[in-house]
Amino acid sequence: MRKVLSSNNSDLVKQILKTTNLKKIVPNLDDAHFDFLLRGFLTSGNSDFFDLVFQSVNLEKRINALEEYYFPRLLENALSSTNVDLGKRVLDAMNFQKIQYHLGSSCLDSLIRETMKSSSPLSLRALSRLNLKRIVEEFDDGSLCCLLTEIVTARNFNSANYAAQSINIRKRVSRLSGVNFVDFLRDGSFTF
Known part of the structure; x- marks a missing residue:
């Protein structure tokens, strides 16, 4: 068909x-x-x-x-x-609420990053339907670093801002140990 x-x-x-x-x-x-x-x-x-x-x-x-x-x-x-x-x-x-409870954290991490990469006007709509605060709280350091990289390098600034607001950046980033933030601020990549 x-x-x-x-x-x-x-x-x-x-x-x-x-x-x-x-x-x-x-x-x-x-x-x-x-x-x-x-x-x-x-x-x-x-x-x-x-x-x-x-x-x-x-x-x-x-x-x-x-x-x-x-x-x-x-x-x-x-x-x-x-x-x-x-x-x-x-x-x-x-139904984003149903789905986010059934997908594993690595799949959710990937889903959020793919949505952040999208330049579609619908990406902000998709992100806003996910409970990002709850999801991001459960991210391990690697997933958080990946998300921060996506936020810094995002093509869609509205989506990046929305995702950044979902993270208590000061609290979460202060817990990351051994991260070279100079490199991160320069080019969006993390080195440990």
Whole structure:
């Protein structure tokens, strides 16, 4: 179905979709195929047939029923989508509160860093939906150093400022031992 939807011949796509029983197919897709189809829309940025394909499912419920395994990649595709409105719809359907309690700290660390790297206008929206204060409190020194590096080198200043405000910088940084802060302030890299 993803190949059909990516076709440049919109008349042909409409014809195929009209003759396909989407109300039966889409709700019965397993997690892997549903994720693949959804990310196909995000990657292509083409939302012409999005509503038609997903009309038979409650998008929010279906996305939140996905296993946590799919969440980071789906978030990354939502942030990098050339269609910001489509990315926003998928982002808004995600339950960040549920996910952050099921992902391990290394996965959350990676997720936050990927969001910080994004220049998407949606990255601040994604960060604000995570409970960053709670997450960052549980970071080990290495994860905290990585996050501080991302904040200093971020392309998206709004996201960087938001993430910086989530850290009690004075308290957390004072506990880091053996860090060369001169190098950090110069180029954003940590040496111990």
